[in-house]
Amino acid sequence: MTAVGIEALNVYGGAAYVDVEELCTYRGLDIQRFENLMMREKTVALPCEDPVSFAVNAARPLVDALPEEERARIEMIITCTESGIDFGKSLSTYVHAHLGLQKNCRLFEVKQACYSGTAGLQTAVNFVLSGTSRGAKALVIATDISRFALADANAIQEWAYSEPSSGAGAVAMLISDTPHLFRIDVGAYGNHAFEVMDTCRPGPDTEAGDADLSLMAYLECCENAYLDYARRVDGADFRETFHRLCFHTPFGGMVKGAHRHLMRKLCKVPVAEIEADFKRRMVPSLAYGQRVGNTAGASVFLALAGTIDTGDIGEPQRVGLFSYGSGCCSEFFSGVVPGEAPQHLTKMGIAKALDRRHRLSISEYENILRGTDAVRFGTRDTELKPESLPGIATGAGAPRLVLDAISGYHRKYRWV
Amino acid sequence: MGPDAVFAALLAQIRDVVPELGGHAFTRADSMADLGVNSIERSEVLLLTLDTLGLKAPPREFHGARNIGELSDLLHAKLAG
Numbered sequence: 001m002t003a004v005g006i007e008a009l010n011v012y013g014g015a016a017y018v019d020v021e022e023l024c025t026y027r028g029l030d031i032q033r034f035e036n037l038m039m040r041e042k043t044v045a046l047p048c049e050d051p052v053s054f055a056v057n058a059a060r061p062l063v064d065a066l067p068e069e070e071r072a073r074i075e076m077i078i079t080c081t082e083s084g085i086d087f088g089k090s091l092s093t094y095v096h097a098h099l100g101l102q103k104n105c106r107l108f109e110v111k112q113a114c115y116s117g118t119a120g121l122q123t124a125v126n127f128v129l130s131g132t133s134r135g136a137k138a139l140v141i142a143t144d145i146s147r148f149a150l151a152d153a154n155a156i157q158e159w160a161y162s163e164p165s166s167g168a169g170a171v172a173m174l175i176s177d178t179p180h181l182f183r184i185d186v187g188a189y190g191n192h193a194f195e196v197m198d199t200c201r202p203g204p205d206t207e208a209g210d211a212d213l214s215l216m217a218y219l220e221c222c223e224n225a226y227l228d229y230a231r232r233v234d235g236a237d238f239r240e241t242f243h244r245l246c247f248h249t250p251f252g253g254m255v256k257g258a259h260r261h262l263m264r265k266l267c268k269v270p271v272a273e274i275e276a277d278f279k280r281r282m283v284p285s286l287a288y289g290q291r292v293g294n295t296a297g298a299s300v301f302l303a304l305a306g307t308i309d310t311g312d313i314g315e316p317q318r319v320g321l322f323s324y325g326s327g328c329c330s331e332f333f334s335g336v337v338p339g340e341a342p343q344h345l346t347k348m349g350i351a352k353a354l355d356r357r358h359r360l361s362i363s364e365y366e367n368i369l370r371g372t373d374a375v376r377f378g379t380r381d382t383e384l385k386p387e388s389l390p391g392i393a394t395g396a397g398a399p400r401l402v403l404d405a406i407s408g409y410h411r412k413y414r415w416v
Numbered sequence: 417m418g419p420d421a422v423f424a425a426l427l428a429q430i431r432d433v434v435p436e437l438g439g440h441a442f443t444r445a446d447s448m449a450d451l452g453v454n455s456i457e458r459s460e461v462l463l464l465t466l467d468t469l470g471l472k473a474p475p476r477e478f479h480g481a482r483n484i485g486e487l488s489d490l491l492h493a494k495l496a497g
Contacts, residue, residue: 036454196476215459216476257456261463 001186004128005179005335006121007137008065010348011305012058012170013292014043015400016358016391018365020164020293026362029164037165038252038286042293044360045145045168047373048386048402051083052094053413055143056401059172061348062139063099066174074174076106076127076138080116080297082201083144084109085377085411095141098401098413113199114248115325116297117142117171118333124175125184135177143170144296147205147374162211165251167293171301181308181341182319188236189333190228192221199326204377214326215254221330222247222258222322223265229332239267242320242334244311245281246303249289255282258322284311291354297325308337308345315339358391375403382406386416417495422469423488429464430484433457444485462487469495 020042024034045054063071079091090109110119117140124138146166198217199209230236247255259278263269269277287306289295295302300323307319317337324330360368368374373389375382386392386402404414417425423444431438434453440446448458462475473494481487 033454036456194474210479212455212458213476213479215455216462216474216479219459219463220474220476253454253456257460261460265463265467 002129002131002177003179003183004125004177004186005175005184006173006182007176007178007180008062008174009181009301009305009345010058010061010172011288011292011298011302011350011353012054012172013288013350013354014049014054014168014357014391015046015389016360017041017043017291017354018360018362022362023365024164027163034164036253038256039165039290039293041291042164042167043169043291043357044365044368045147046368046389046391047375048384048389048392048404049145049168050085050375050403050411051079051081051143051145051170052085052091052098052411053401053403054145054168054170055079055091055095055141055172056098056413058143058170059095059099059139059141060401061398062172062174063101065347070137072102073135073137074101074139075104075133075136076124077101078120078123078138078140079109080111080120080140080142081109081144082111082113082116082296083146084111086409091143092141094411094413112329113325113327114250114294114296114299115323115329115331117299117301118321118323118331119329120297121173121175121301122189122331122333128175128177129186137174137176139172140175141170141172142295142297142301144168144298146207146294147371162207165294167295169292169295169298169302171295171298171305173301179335180338180344182304182335182337184335185233185318185333188229188233189331190225190230190232191329191331192224192228193329196326196328198328209326215257217326217328218248218250218254218324219258219261221324221328222262222332225322225330225332226262226266229334238262238320239269239277241318242281243317244284244307244319244337245322246285246300246307246319247282247322248300248324249286249303250294250299252286252290255286288350288354305345305350308341309350313337313339313342353397356397360390364390375406379406380409386414392416417469417492419488419492422492422495423485425468426461426465426484426488426491429461429468433461433464442484444488445483447483465491471495
């Protein structure tokens, strides 16, 4: 059978962040609650950053690293997002243009809340497996920002429960038949889906929902998607089959709770042994999520990147991934991270790029939240001054794409 | 199983998940959130109680109870079919 999976991957965590403990203290939130989040920093999207700029900045190093003849084999771009900028035109058209890819390319976008990235990945994987264009590659980019507490003090207040964990970020993945980072276990997957109104984005820049209900749905899906996986995969054992686990991570504490639930329910493991298993199999997956916040469709792949970069991968390791998107749809699937994967991923310098972000003061952050300079959904014409924003002037260490202007709804970007 | 037994099963799981509340004198009007039980612990209490009672219903069906008395009633009603 054709090998298939992730050939290369990169994370883009923005230009600026806010310290989560400082934010929680400023908002007067319970410090114990902060510790439960298991979060350190959250990326804040600047007015000149949108889902397109995040996506392109994530994907460019992957594309630049390819020889010309391989770059020409990127025949599909799937953008995966719940932060769309137009009801018709997909982000992928802008991404395609700013990456300078071949014209013989299939461009589209998928949406299903935080499940979108997995939907995109599986679509690309099945494109490669179909063999309809041998040797072709697909670029899958999960890109999301949260910018929904605009200009309204009450909205910021209502948002308080999720503010510390809502982040921004993009993960770009090159899917091909040479999976240097993650080889998919073909046919090893399980789904669980049902209609529920847990969290949603009912309008531009707004988010609504019920955190408790969402947690219930997440846990229900986690268990049942795994059981569907186990139904398809002979001998699957939640405790023994997977060297590592990567779950969609709204915040670290939620993943820890889900892991504890599954270990008790499926494996009847005593509570005392669960903590050690969590540290060994899941803590590395939190490395980057703790620094950018919940990145929605990208978060499970951010977890995979953290596992490969910080999980001390020596021998090939099987990883179980769980993806959940409110509304809801979920999937448990698996693959193998080859022993040499860390050498490939380290070239992207993900941690160093996060280190280079500008730390926003609370005053700078509040100014961004008030939204005076924010580009709202449906904006027809505007001009931005990217260089005047904190984090842009200081430089990225590599060229960074920013939104420069909108003219007749058409977004104009510039490398700075 | 009677309503008192369901309530007792629920309390046993709260005390198991949140040992700090072991000495608390629970009443039906107590809210787990008000007692400092966080959302992850609350969901774990519910899932474990469902398991103990042998209820196969999705946990979200018990969402919305304002206190442990109401939650216990919902569980009992489901158990009674």
